[in-house]
Amino acid sequence: MHLFDYETLRLIWWALLGILLIGFALTDGFDLGVAALLPFVARTDGERRMTINTIAPTWEGNQVWFILGGGAIFAAWPYVYAISFSGFYLAMFLVLAALILRPVGFKYRSKRPGRAWRAGWDWALFVGGFVPALVFGVAVGNVLQGAPFRIDSDMRASYEGGLLGLFTPFTLLCGLLSVAMLVLHGSAWLAMKVERGAVQDRARVYGTGAAIASIVLFALGGLFVARGGMGFELTSAVDPSGPSNPLRSTSVASGGAWLGNYAAHPWMLVAPVLGFVGAALALVGIRGKSEPAAFAGSTLSAAGIIATVGLSMFPFILPSSIDAHSSLTVWNASSSESTLFLMVIVTVVLLPIVLAYTAWAYRVMFGRVSEREIAASHDFY
């Protein structure tokens, strides 16, 4: 009936899910990183304004990757949208509260001159950068571990365990990796975007630490997954074009299963290798004062780390740790064939347009930001 069959459409949307998450991490990721670094890399008001204005004109567009991520998961993976956001209810509201501080922080900080006023917004922006970075990582860690939910015969989901249950040594490690990855990306952006001087020097110091931390934490995460017996396996016959009904498939926890895909498909090793090589490249770029190389490195590293998670788990998207018939996979959690097809068409038409005008917006704002320029114009925050 369509250009693609149902199985292919599901694979396309699984890939698009990854692309959207990577798009979010690569664009809004450096905004989060810069915000988390703000109180540390910039000390005077002039330095802080300069730091903020490296991202002020473009961060809002970047944030749309997050909103689009939510909308696209809703449209293409309604089970995942329904179960993950309600299961992680308090964590989700924590992230939202932190993210809400960003638009107001950017805009309102410059509206009044008081030191306390501005310092208050600087810390609000720090929270708006650090907390989401941490919680996103913790959430990914929980997805890798499997979440404690079950689905009844009406497809209503229920959960065991609260907010604190989300924090285990492994998930905290994932949270820290996420912070390191985004702080690295943020410092690489900052080093590229501010004038040479104190702020850039400090960004390079934090960037160095973040690059090393990324490599160490990513390696530790791999070790946890390999030794900690993490992973799930499908144990029933699967029809990749069957109706989206989790109750009709069965899965079991199976130690080390998350590494199985790499044995079966060695090309997938590209992702973790990129995660390491990218961070190493970023480190070299930062130390060698080659800012574009550093930014390219942090970009590759973040893309590699996120792709590693997706590829390790395939075909699982959100495994249940307590019920064999509730795990969500590429084959049982998607929208209908018609919806997936329509959304592929919409994406193919609109996404290139979005990328084109986003690139144009960056071109208009191209160039390093300096304290003098900010002091001379009405437009900066």
Added chain:
Amino acid sequence: MDIGVVDLSRLQFALTALYHFLFVPLTLGMSFMLVIMEAIYVMTGRAIWREITRFWGKIFGINFVLGVATGLTMEFEFGTNWSYFSHYVGDIFGAPLAIEGLMAFFLEATFVGLMFFGWDRLSRLGHLAVTFMVAVGTNISALWILIANGWMQNPVGSAFNPDTMRMEVTDFGAVLFNPVAQAKFVHTVSAGYVVASLVVLGVSSFYLLRGKWTAVARRSFVVAAAFGLASSLSVVVLGDESGYTLTDNQKMKLAAIEAEWHTEAAPAGITLFGLPDTSTRTTRYAVKVPWVLGLIATRSVDKEVTGMSELVLKAQERIESGVIAYRALDVLKRNPTDRTARTVFEAHRNNLGYALLLKAHIADPGKASPALIASTAWDVVPSVPVMFWTFRIMAGIGFLMIALFATAFLLASLRLHMTARWFQRFALWAIPLPWIAIELGWVTAELGRQPWAIDGVLPTFLANSTLTPAMLWTTIIGFTALYGTLAVIEVRLILATIAHGPVEDPLETAPQPTDTPALARAA
């Protein structure tokens, strides 16, 4: 099923949505007013219009960020609070939300950065194009969200799939061109334009009263008067009552608004005032104007406006049919290949949602008695007094706005708007009124949808997530505190910006002695 959780989830969603919609209408309208003002600047090349655009742009910006901040919560609250809803209708409802992100949010968010930061980096025409894109983006975003909302009111183009236990799309064109969604879109964005027009008109009047910044104020007044008159006419004339005859639930909404307990002979009269009494199902002291309701609602003199009692009888029949679908679905759950059950299900599946209404009273709707079905049928009636009054206040303000903007337009045409102090005072104090009207508009539309989350498909009391009241209280209290604080800050900043006037703020930049706008001298 926990009633506490459902009510708290509704409270949380209502608070988030109503709070979000304090900021959105101003964004919707002001973005287009900025386009008009900047277009005049580009065409005439006169610096005063640049000043005007930048001044209102500053107020737009302070307001815009809170619209964004609160919209973020909305995008995820279907998942966090309405998990079962998200599963049940995500196949249809998710698509407009995703398209909204791709088509609208990227547009407005990317260009809004250039709008504020690009004054010195773009040509005049380039900047105008950027401002236009922001306006287009915000308004397209409203279109998609109202397509989603319109589908909740009139769920066309979809059917229940027993294999996946959810609604799935059958016809996207129908979802897209849903007449309820179209009526709602025009009505809602026009209401936003009225809000923005009155803010500009009211603040300009304030300046004229004080004799300050009159060069900016009198020009802004004229733009607001013209834009506001067109918009206020559009809100009322293209009000979304036209969609109220389409489905049983929309008819019920109309009957509740009019407190029409029984069908009367066409064309029906409109009840201007009265006291709807839910216990006796009558309206006391009703003041009626003949013919008007029939004309508005059916656009005819010979079609009936169905009353609540008749709609309840119809609901009873649909529950009976739904129970048959529910029993067949029970069989299909255990044995998806049972062909008899599938045939029966398909004959009755459009009424499955009505059987789910019984779950408020009995665990298994398949076992409901005829008496229970008859009493449950009355559940489809929303709160009549609330509907009756919220609608009347909203509509009253709507007509008042037409009068206000017609007067403003007349005064401006006669060049009396600089001196008509009585009107300037009135316009200033009227600023809150359209906000009251739009918030009540949402209350009318969404309380009128009750007991349904999706009209005829999924009752609200089944749509929630499996949460605990403690979790909900935590986030409701936390977010009320956060939102409350931010609202206070925003209002103070806007008031400070207005008090400060259209001169560039020296606090934001290093002092520039040469930069004295012509306007400051003129005023």
